[in-house]
Amino acid sequence: MTDTTKVPARVFPRAKQDAETAAHGVHTPQTTHPAYRLAFQDMDFLLREDLRPVRFQLELLKPELILDEARIASTFVFYGSARIPEPDSARALLDAAPADGPARKIAERLFEKSKYYDVARELARMVSNFPVDEAGMRHFVVCSGGGPSIMEAANRGAADVGADSIALNIVLPHEQAPNPYVTPGLSLQFHYFALRKMHFLLRARALAAFPGGFGTFDELFELLTLIQTGKIKPVPILLYGREFWERVVNFPALVEEGVISEKDLSLFSYCETAEEGWACVRRHYAEHDPTI
Template sequence: MQKKKKATQAKNKRSSDDVREKGSPEAIKVADTETIKPGNGKLQNGGAWADFMHDGWRVFKIMAEFVTGFEMMAEVGPAATIFGSARVEAGDAYYKLAEEMAELLVKNGLGVITGGGPGIMEAANKGAKKAGGASIGFNIFLPHEQESNRYIDRDKLITFNYFFVRKVMFVKYSQAFIALPGGYGTLDELSEAITLIQTKKITKFPVILIGKKYWKGFMKWIRETMMEEYHYIGENDLEYLYLVDTPMEAMKVIK
């Protein structure tokens, strides 16, 4: 009996060692899990097993961001989102256009939502603040810290860890999307909006591109290449996309 017990223990030990060698959670070193730090918002960190060990708890962090956003925006009325490059300087013509657009939105009863950072975002928050309207900022934690601009109402500022939560907030509470010239982030937000409208996941609202000189090539590619040459979209998929040059033209579309 004693021999049988010892044999079973030895077998269990070998099985345990085999599992560890195959890379089970038990085999994760402290150094692997130390790379997962609260607040960095990364979905992959420290190897597959390290991420696996933390994903369950990450769900609560994601839920908390959704709840924070929903609760704050429940107290804000109708709004429009303005987005564009963070690299635009205060003296730039597009900075001035964003500021004017925000002022016009406020004067027509809408709050202004931005990504909370510098450049076009700052200009839009500045215009909203100047006109006495709701100036909302959905900032994001980045490796190179993006500081929130000073024109956001302090009770209407959230800094998110996750881009996908932030984008839900943009589209859920917007009556219109207004895109000024920008880079990858602008294209990401723009694509998110038009995809959700196309697939009827959200109520259709106008997506307005301000700056014909900047956006005309993009619109030409969508129409001539994506639609006419390859037939990847239909004519109806362009119904909610507008190309304008001035805030006044944009406002006419929104009305």
């Protein structure tokens, strides 16, 4: 004889059900007072100063669950300026610039760097074609800060080949929105820079840093420090635009001053083309996985 009795999967209502019940409850002076709200529905409570540790947890957990559910095992992270236009726009800015003076020099330098928009886009196309593994997990999924310029180029490159891409956006005082090439379900917004930077690196298995400003420096040097101090295993770090990086950062001088060691200069590789960058990544992982 077979026992066909079914054991219920759960006996407690789900949080969503309780929340809906609470929203349609009776209205009395007691039930309408903020103290009566369910804690997870009380925004004034969740935004208290002393709830910051809880908000940290939530901001760490939500993206983790979304990326897990999207079966993303690893990412290829793109850092770079939000101010470098694509080549056509850079040419228009240069044509509109004064004949001489500081504005002209800036326009010329932006035009020189605008080629990296196309390089980032091509590199994103290349890495986005990496196959899923036997477990159906995706690797080298393009991940950017979600903004314009180099970040847009990365997401755009993935979209060119019909691949999903990630954006880790941040709330800033001035209005902004994710660039239109980001996969909507993988467009994530952060309040805390620290949690955003953590998610940039948790799945990162390669990183390309294009010419950029404070934000690019902040994120790049944090990764270099983590590898230098042994907090994480080395990953390929591609610095695009050797002329730019050697002009704005004197890495050999840091060795000469004794504040970093000679071997620290091997933590990154200078690159100019998408093919060169992808070859660096393949070489890095060759001994671990010859299929890359």
